[in-house]
Amino acid sequence: MNEEPTLVVSKIRNGTVIDHIPAGKALDILSVLGIAGKEGLRIAVLMNVESKKLGKKDIIKIEGKRLSPQDVSAIALIAPTATINIIEDFAVVEKYKVTVPNIVVDVLACPNPTCISNKKGELVRTRFKLVSGNPLKLQCEYCGTIISGDEVVKFVIKRK
């Protein structure tokens, strides 16, 4: 990370840094990652720090956490500008930009109560198709329901 925030936060040894989050979205991301703060993970959340690219941005550093593919998809839906840095032994060993997938599998719950994906006893993996990136619109492949923009965060399936 070459855009050093003015707030001093110690580096992490092993874990993940989520950078270039649009300002104000960090807490939404913690929420969709299922992080409430009681898990015992060492976490730094920087909000509204200066950024050359975005003006202001948020950053999340999580010690000892690797993201699943579903986690990354969920982050992309909320913070399409985010970059993920994998840290090992204080060094960035991998860095990539998130991309919004065309089909989002098993990341979002359908808001429609009579969608087959919400029927008890059926093992349906939810599947949403990206119909528009900006503004963000996703459509349930089973029932056709469209969810858009800021409401997407409400429907991310929370995982432990």
Added chain:
Amino acid sequence: MKSSFYQHDVLSILDFSREDLELLFGYAERMEKSIDTKLSLLFGKMVALAFFEPSTRTRLSFEVAAKRLGADVISITGEESLSISKGESLADTIRMLDTYSDLIVIRHRYEGAAKYAAEIARHPVINAGDGKQHHPTQAMIDLYTVKKLFGTVDGLNYGILGDLRYGRASTSFIFSLTLFKPKKVYLISPESLRVREEVLHVLKERGVVYEERRSLGDVIEELDVLYVIRIQRERIPDPIEYEKVKGSYKVTLDLLKRAKKELKILHPLPKVDEIDERIDNTPHAAYFIQAKYGIPVRMALLALIFGVEP
């Protein structure tokens, strides 16, 4: 060459093209000619009817269509579907029917149930209605009716009146019009029963000229086809909401005085009170003819899916 119906699922009318439907209509015409004879085109085939939602009309229509073609029919209805819905998962029921039959026709109150069933079954699945979402075979019948009445589906003004939010027949009919070139489509409904966002999305994407209206009286003079559906009481989550919209639209003889002489009224039936019953005996009423086409169109569809020619 086998058509795009061959061994194919029928989940949404949008899975098909205009050419596909024209092929289907050609088959249906030929089926009409042999409507009173029992054919043996599907001899040895087993068709499973899985109606998890009460239905008489559509289920019987599929049953007659399959039997006229010489197929055997097994079905889950009424109490059986109730006991299944209590215990066994839909997935397990579909797996069972899939081993017993060559094709499954499903109706279910959950949107997406037919698609889910198609993902599980090896044999083709026909969606006979999934919640408020799709009813593709009804749309095939509706278009066939328009084609028979006007000689074409293109260039006409359509009014679609009623509970467009929860109506699957109206949704599929609207979708089906996007495969053709209607002149204009009026979507007429009470505010709370407006067509859903995803349906408007398809209309916009496919460049159909449409307009949303609150009152039939505003547009009645322009219409060639008026498609009416009842309020889908069983799908409105809140009974208070139902009370508010109950009886909020009705086609009356008075309104029809201002209509074109050629106006035809379609309705997927059953009707409740949205069409004055005195209209039944006028030349505008086309819904009984439409109902009659249910069997030849479904026969045509089954023949195409199994790859046999009438």
